[in-house]
Amino acid sequence: MGPFAATAPCTRARHSLRGDTVKPILHACIAAVLAVATTSGIARADEIKVGVIVPASGPFATYGKQFSEAIAAYQEINGTTVGDHTIEFIYRDSGGPNPDQARALAQELIIREQVDYLGGFVFTPNALAVAQLIEQSQTPTVIFNAATSIITEESDFFVRPSFTxxxxxxxxxxxxxxxxxxxxxxxxxxxxxxxxxxxxxxxxxxxxxxxxxxxxxxxxxxxxxxxxxxxxxxxxxxxxxxxxxxxxxxxxxxxxxxxxxxxxxxxxxxxxxxxxxxxxxxxxxxxxxxxxxxHYSSAHESPENALFLSTLARLYPDAVANFASVQAYDGAHVIYEMVRAAGTDGPAAIEAVKGMSWMSPRGPVTIDPDTRHVTQxxxxxxxxxxxxxxxxxxxxxxxxxxxxxxxxxxx
Missing domain, CATH: 3.40.50.2300 (Response regulator)
Structure with a gap:
């Protein structure tokens, strides 16, 4: 039996899950995924998969471009490994404000792709649509943009290093x-x-x-x-x-x-x-x-911003750095630090990020330990x-x- 055989019923079921039917079916599916992961050996733990849900098509496709370019710049500066773990980012296109699509993509990433972390989420309705899923699966989810205050209150597994x-x-x-x-x-x-x-x-x-x-x-x-x-x-x-x-x-x-x-x-x-x-x-x-x-201007004067801008320009000569870029860059940093502290342990990763401070290209930032939202x-x-x-x-x-x-x- 291959490592994804136990998740096949979950994959088939994901197309019909809606509302109250999500919780019991997803709970069973995630239990199966965790059982498979436990028996699949050390190789699974060496690779950390991060699912990123972004609009890569339609009128808001610029966000997808900004996010992927900034993450590439972060990995160019910091490498693709944290300790013994290799970090792989997997992108999915939400196409815009589409809660049903966002929920389906998150479900696919958690169950079929077995991601350890989620990131992205430009629009508030899309982020809110996955709250129940990440609570069930205990998947740390880093909000790269969605800016309505209530988001981090909807699940203990949301972290937001962007803004409101x-x-x-x-x-x-x-x-x-x-x-x-x-x-x-x-x-x-x-x-x-x-x-x-x-x-x-x-x-x-x-x-x-x-x-x-x-x-x-x-x-x-x-x-x-x-x-x-x-x-x-x-x-x-x-x-x-x-x-x-x-x-x-x-x-x-x-x-x-x-x-x-x-x-x-x-x-x-x-x-x-x-x-x-x-x-x-x-x-x-x-x-x-x-x-x-x-909270950011590409004209911000600091060594951190200069390094970010020069790396981005070297990798993507036509790139335009903006708030979305720096939010994805810092989102990647938060994920790296959670992996460094906790590997694939979702609850431990969330605990590790509370109160974390660093110097971003935008200036000094801290993740508030109570709200899991950035102070900046x-x-x-x-x-x-x-x-x-x-x-x-x-x-x-x-x-x-x-x-x-x-x-x-x-x-």
């Missing part, structure tokens, strides 16, 4: 108040992270005495932002605070802000990742002066030009060591 929207939007509100902005319209994509960004910004802004003149929630698939821009103009606030998932919609919103001359009307732009490095050159000089609060610097940035004339997000103010304010809410 509360973590960057509340500092943006505090900076706005400190710089004389007293009225704001919020305009966010109408899904979990967008609502988190709106809530975080509003809580901090109103706590400091600011006024939210209007709260606009835009369908995730919006392509025509002109009606929303007119709504903002009609309110005549000091600023508009925006959140959209990085990709075509973000580019469209910033473009519409410029084309409708909101800045000329005295309405400042405040955001988080809307001036992402992958879209800056396309936005052109009209992006100059846009202000954002975020948040940088206030403005779109500017470097000495070569390239558009960059220039950091000009640092808010040090910010936790996930959505879970530790002081407002």
């Amino acid at each position: 929207l509360w973590q960057v939007s509340a500092p943006m509100a505090e900076w706005a108040l400190a710089n004389g902005i007293t009225t704001v319209v919020t305009a966010v994509s109408d899904y979990g992270p967008g609502i988190d960004a709106e809530t975080g910004f509003t809580a901090a802004f109103e706590a400091g005495g600011g006024t939210i003149a209007d709260s606009i929630r835009m369908p995730l698939a919006t392509t025509d932002f002109a009606p929303f821009m007119q709504r903002v103009r009609d309110e005549a606030p000091d600023a508009v605070f925006a959140f959209l998932p990085v990709g075509p919609t973000t580019f469209g919103f910033v473009k519409a802000y410029n084309e409708n001359d909101l800045r000329g009307a005295g309405i400042e732009f405040l955001g988080t990742g809307e001036t992402d490095e992958t879209t800056l050159e396309a936005l052109g000089d009209a992006a100059l002066g846009l202000t954002t609060a975020y 610097n948040v940088y206030i940035r403005v779109v500017d030009k470097d000495e070569a004339g390239n558009l960059i997000n220039r950091e000009f103010e640092t808010v040090e060591q910010v936790p996930d304010l959505g879970l530790v809410n002081d407002y």
